Amino acid sequence: MRNVKLLLEYDGTNYSGWQKQENGITVQGELEKSLKIIVGQETVLTGAGRTDRGVHAKGQVANFKTSADISAEKIKSGMNGTLPRDIRVLASEDVDEEFDSRRSAVERHYGYKIIRRATALERHFAHRLEIDLNVREMNSAAKFIMTQKDFNSFCKATSETENKKCHILKSVWNEYDDFLYYTIRADRFLHHMVRSLVGTMIEIGSGKIGIEDFKLIFEKSDRRAAGPTAPAHGLYLEKVVYANYTT
Numbered sequence: 001m002r003n004v005k006l007l008l009e010y011d012g013t014n015y016s017g018w019q020k021q022e023n024g025i026t027v028q029g030e031l032e033k034s035l036k037i038i039v040g041q042e043t044v045l046t047g048a049g050r051t052d053r054g055v056h057a058k059g060q061v062a063n064f065k066t067s068a069d070i071s072a073e074k075i076k077s078g079m080n081g082t083l084p085r086d087i088r089v090l091a092s093e094d095v096d097e098e099f100d101s102r103r104s105a106v107e108r109h110y111g112y113k114i115i116r117r118a119t120a121l122e123r124h125f126a127h128r129l130e131i132d133l134n135v136r137e138m139n140s141a142a143k144f145i146m147t148q149k150d151f152n153s154f155c156k157a158t159s160e161t162e163n164k165k166c167h168i169l170k171s172v173w174n175e176y177d178d179f180l181y182y183t184i185r186a187d188r189f190l191h192h193m194v195r196s197l198v199g200t201m202i203e204i205g206s207g208k209i210g211i212e213d214f215k216l217i218f219e220k221s222d223r224r225a226a227g228p229t230a231p232a233h234g235l236y237l238e239k240v241v242y243a244n245y246t247t
Helices: 027-039 072-082 135-145 193-205 211-220
Strands: 002-010 056-066 087-095 105-115 168-176 179-186 235-242
Touching (some): 002 027, 072 087, 135 168, 135 179, 135 193, 135 211, 179 193, 193 211
């Protein structure tokens, strides 16, 4: 049985998230339909990140097992010939049987894009926010995030994940033209964590709360203490890092 690794990008606008479900079109569902055509078998695709409805990916990673005798390159080209145009396979390769796109990951990189003007072209790919933001204060908050481990205050309240600890490797806001872009890298993320952090930092940037308030939110370890969840369409899964594989 072969283990095949896929590198993917997709526009999440028209999908009910990554994970396959009975009601709703999903990225995983479309990929598995394509794979059935190409390899002639039912497959179960494991994704590195279960992105929500409307979230995009530039570097999602997935893997599946198959006994089909078709090259990895032909799997890539065949899938791109059958998939919707808003999902693309960027690369395909055979990997060790033990490789698991979710469990083998050592880092995940996310980005969040804000646009500070009215837009036609970016309306599905950036959060439009036409207000003055203090980016220096937002970066102070972003720097403080790197000192923290417990993100219970920024996890979806109904999450069943018991372990709320994450190791943050990078957290920074950058400005370019009319855009603000938040980059965060960590060993793992909780459900809605990045969007909750962004929503709260927007409140800091707009002057609704201060840095000391932000620090207290972590101490309270309660989602109700944090700010709103930022819209999904500004969020991107940028990259997944593995110890023995490049993506």
